[in-house]
Amino acid sequence: MDANDTSTEPAAEGGFPWIISVDDHTVEPPNVWQDRLPAKHRENGPRIVRAPLAEMTFVGGxxxxxxxxxxxxxxxxxxxxxxxxxxxxxxxxxxxxxxxxEVRLEAITYQQMRPGSFSIPERLDDMDLNHVQSALCFPTFPRFCGQTFTEAKDRELGLLCVRAYNDWMVDEWCGPAARGRMIPLAIVPLWDAGLAAAEVRRNAARGVRAVCFSEIPPHLGLPSIHTDDWDPFLRACEETGTVIAMHIGSSSRMPSTSADAPPAVGSTITFANCCFSMVDWLMSGKFDRFPGLKIMYAEGQIGWIPYILARADVVWEENAAWGGVADKVLTRPSEIFAEHIYGCFFDDPHGVRNLDAIGAANVLYETDYPHSDSTWPKSREVAESQMGHLAPDVVEQLVRGNAIQLLDLTPDGLWKGSAHV
Structure with a gap:
């Protein structure tokens, strides 16, 4: 795809469809909050300072x-x-x-980054190199569901920071320069479900159809999905057609086994929080109460899903007398999954081989640019190698069709809210 071309027709016969990645990332430019916060808040608001690193560790998650x-x-x-x-x-x-x-845990400056990490023109060039047409991007400094602002002391400032991020996401990151190729993903003030609902509606009114949420809210000191506390937020998502997107690590606690476990342990089991979260949602009764609700799991891969669905069905059927869900989970868990839940992958040949047990309609593709796990610039080659046994229409469904439907994109795979469309 030429950088000046927004044509989104799949590749010619014998080629590979243009990818819509539902899990990439933006590294926010230094001015996001300083340009948008009221003057009285800028001194305490997010800002960039160049300074030396004294120490940095990543142990036990x-x-x-x-x-x-x-x-x-x-x-x-x-x-x-x-x-x-x-x-x-x-x-x-x-x-x-x-x-x-050469990818190590080290501190860097913006000048040491690939410019596509934080600048739209270079990002579009890198997407072209990777056979990616459109991308949904999770935050970096706010963290994967905006928990940076939830953990802050000043709630007034935190709410302003959430709104400033969403304004930047819509107006600049997904603005006219992106030509519809960037798909907005909002954050919300997680400390107040009413405020969160209002922010969902504010952004939905300008075409945003996805919002970040925590995979396991109690890890953030927030109510679990089994309570009614989140109902205003869930209702807003259902009524606006906003998809709830949960990324691994969005509970500020990566899975690990011990306080001294090396990062390789957590990197191997990154799917675990998605697994735990999905069981929470399946057994919550929320989908019977909010039948239009949709959720998706980013970067959790999909190979673990068939077993969890089978086990959840057994528990729902055989342990109803003591399992605590008989009166609130009225639908078989595997049926709930098929109607409401989407798994995402970028490198999971085992999961693709078991696609029939998951359902092709419930799987999305991603590239994880610009993270260390990313398949860039060979996401197309990885997809071709892992999906080569699938029919062309199924490949089309996985790499773009499901995303177009779930995120309410144009038939050509562009964001409808963009001034370019």
């Missing part, structure tokens, strides 16, 4: 960086500073273009 004092020794990095939070940009935020053996 916990990321712990420490900023060095001005003038002290240490690698110089760009840091997001917000209230008492200091968070450096890291190579794991933007690893594409680097050999795998």
């Amino acid at each position: 916990r990321f712990a960086p420490r900023m060095g004092a001005p003038g002290s020794e240490g690698v110089i990095a760009d840091w997001w500073v917000y209230e008492d939070l200091h968070r450096p940009l890291t190579r794991l935020d933007t690893a594409v273009g680097y050999p795998r053996e």
Whole structure:
């Protein structure tokens, strides 16, 4: 796809359809909040400071960086500073273009990033290189469901930061320069379900059809999905056709086994939180109460889904007397999944081989640009190698058709709210 061409017809016969990735990432430019917050809040609002790194660890699923004092020794990095939070940009935020053996946990500056991480013109070029037509992007500094602002002290400032991010997402990241190829994904003030519902409606009115949410809210000190606390938010999502998107790590706790487990342990079992979360939702009764609700799991892969569905059905049928769901889960879990839940993958040959047990209508494709796990710039080749046994219409469904339907895109795969469309 030429950078100046928004034609979205699938490749010619014998080729491969243009990909719609439902899990990429944006690294927010330095000015996102400073340009949008009221003057009185800018000093405490998110801003970039260049400073040395004193120490940084990632053990037991916990990321712990420490900023060095001005003038002290240490690698110089760009840091997001917000209230008492200091968070450096890291190579794991933007690893594409680097050999795998050179991708380490290290602090970096914007100048050390691939520009497509934070700049739309270069992002579109990188999408062209990767046979990607359109992309839905999760946040970086706000974290995967905006929990940075949920954990902050100043709720007034936090709400302004949420709204500022969403305004930037719609007006700039997905603005006219993106030509409909970027699909907006909103965040909400998770600390108040009423405010969250209002933010869903505010963004839905301008064409946003997806919102971030935590895979396991209690890990953030929030109510579980088994309570009624989230009902205003869920109702807003259902009534506006807004998909609830949950990314691995959106509970601020990556799966691990012990406090001293190396990152490789968590990286191997990243799907676990998605697995736990999906069982929560299947056994919550929410889909019987909100029959139009749709949820999706980003970066969790799909190979684990057939067993969980089979086991959930057995529990629902045989353990109803003591399982606590007989009066609220009125539909078989596997049927709930088929109607309401979507799994996403970028590299899962086992899951693709078991597609019949999952359902082709419930699977979406992703590239994870610009993260260390990303298949960029070979996402097409990976897809072809893993989907080669599938019929062309099924491949089309996985790599773009399901996304077009779920995210209410144009038939050509573009975001309808873009000024370009």
